[in-house]
Amino acid sequence: MSESTQPLIRQSQLCDRLVIDVETTETLGQVSQLLVDIKNHQIEGLICKSGFLGAEKIPVPWVQLESIGSDSIIVRRGREGISPRFDQALPLGGQELWTDGGDRVGQLVDYCFEPTTGAITQYLFTAPGWQGLTTGVYSFEPEAVVSAGRKRLMVRHAALENAPQYEAGLPDRAAELLQQDVDQTRQDVQAAVQKTQAAAEQAQTQAKKIAEKARSQWGQVFGQVKRQTKQIRTQINDRAADLAAKVESKKTDGTRIPGRTIDVDSEEVWPEEPDSSPQSPERP
Numbered sequence: 001m002s003e004s005t006q007p008l009i010r011q012s013q014l015c016d017r018l019v020i021d022v023e024t025t026e027t028l029g030q031v032s033q034l035l036v037d038i039k040n041h042q043i044e045g046l047i048c049k050s051g052f053l054g055a056e057k058i059p060v061p062w063v064q065l066e067s068i069g070s071d072s073i074i075v076r077r078g079r080e081g082i083s084p085r086f087d088q089a090l091p092l093g094g095q096e097l098w099t100d101g102g103d104r105v106g107q108l109v110d111y112c113f114e115p116t117t118g119a120i121t122q123y124l125f126t127a128p129g130w131q132g133l134t135t136g137v138y139s140f141e142p143e144a145v146v147s148a149g150r151k152r153l154m155v156r157h158a159a160l161e162n163a164p165q166y167e168a169g170l171p172d173r174a175a176e177l178l179q180q181d182v183d184q185t186r187q188d189v190q191a192a193v194q195k196t197q198a199a200a201e202q203a204q205t206q207a208k209k210i211a212e213k214a215r216s217q218w219g220q221v222f223g224q225v226k227r228q229t230k231q232i233r234t235q236i237n238d239r240a241a242d243l244a245a246k247v248e249s250k251k252t253d254g255t256r257i258p259g260r261t262i263d264v265d266s267e268e269v270w271p272e273e274p275d276s277s278p279q280s281p282e283r284p
Contacts, residue, residue, distance in 0.1 A: 008112045008121060009068065011093065018072040019048045019060065028058055031073065035089035036111075036120065041142035043118035044089040046073075061086050068115045090150060097125050099157040100146050105130050108153050109137065123153075124166055137167040 011034050019028040029050030037044050048058040061082060066074040097105045106127030113120045122139045144159030 006068070006115045009115050010110050010112050010124075012110045014046070014068070014073070019046075019058075020072050020074055022066050022074050022076050023078065028060070028075070028077075029056070030054070032057065033091040033093075035086065036092045037085050037089050038092070038145065038148040041120040041145070043113055043120065044083070044086045047091075059086070062118050090148065092123075092148070092153075095148070095151060095153045097127070097160070098152055098154050099160055100154055101157045103130075103157065105155075105160050106133075122166075125160075125163075127160070127163075131161060133163075134165075134168075136165045138163040139166040 014031045014034065017031045019031060020026070021028055029048030032047045032049040032054065034046050035044050036042065043062055045059060045061040045064075048060060050056040050058055059082060060075055061080060063080045064075045064077060066076050068074075092111060093108060095108045097108050099105060106125050108123060108125050110124040111120050112122050112124070120142055122141060123145070124137050124139050126135070126137055127133045128135045138160075140155055140159045140163050144156045146154040146156060148154070
């Protein structure tokens with residue numbers, strides 16, 4: 001396989017990936033399983049499944065791999081054939097995981113390897129409930145492996161007891177997502193509160209401006225009414241003063257005020273008017 005800088009690949013990522021011959025561009029099949037030299041922790045090749053229901057199995061040694069892409073694996077079939085190490089390699093995945101002290105821990109579920117060399121860097125396992133481990137995926141180094149077979153993988157107890165978590169399990173992931181949701185909800189609530197406070201402050205400021213403008217306009221209107229009232233009062237007082245002055249002027253210059261007057265002498269006796277009521281005839 002040609003040298004290139006690529007991130008680590010998990011064995012599970014290659015399952016069912018297309019295998020294409022670079023010379024013929026024909027599809028050999030799909031990846032069924034990888035074969036590992038457990039003593040050297042090295043991938044020796046893969047098995048392709050082809051034909052009806054994948055009944056045909058095609059071995060592909062690691063030396064024939066050209067590149068590993070995101071959609072397929074490119075191989076060159078004209079290179080070296082099957083080696084003895086290829087025949088002795090085992091498919092890893094699903095083996096029971098035991099300690100060298102005789103404790104059944106869990107199950108081997110996956111492993112990571114370098115795509116350029118095929119060297120395995122870490123094995124992945126699950127051990128729910130074993131010595132407080134959760135449902136997540138944990139890892140251990142290849143050096144911790146004591147022995148391996150088709151059914152079981154034996155590992156040093158200390159390596160499994162202190163195994164770091166590689167990936168959170170479903171309950172752990174659910175708790176993590178719940179916590180993220182709680183944090184996001186808290187942030188949304190805080191943002192909503194801040195937005196509401198800002199809107200309230202803006203409304204209060206606007207109301208204050210409106211009130212100040214109304215007071216200013218009312219003051220102007222009140223001032224105009226007051227001035228107009230004062231002007232009207234002044235005009236009335238001026239007219240009253242003019243009228244009083246005219247009356248006083250008439251009295252001082254002796255001018256007779258137009259109209260008929262009657263002089264009444266309080267000592268004059270007015271004659272009685274004859275009785276106009278009917279009188280009864282005299283009796284004989």
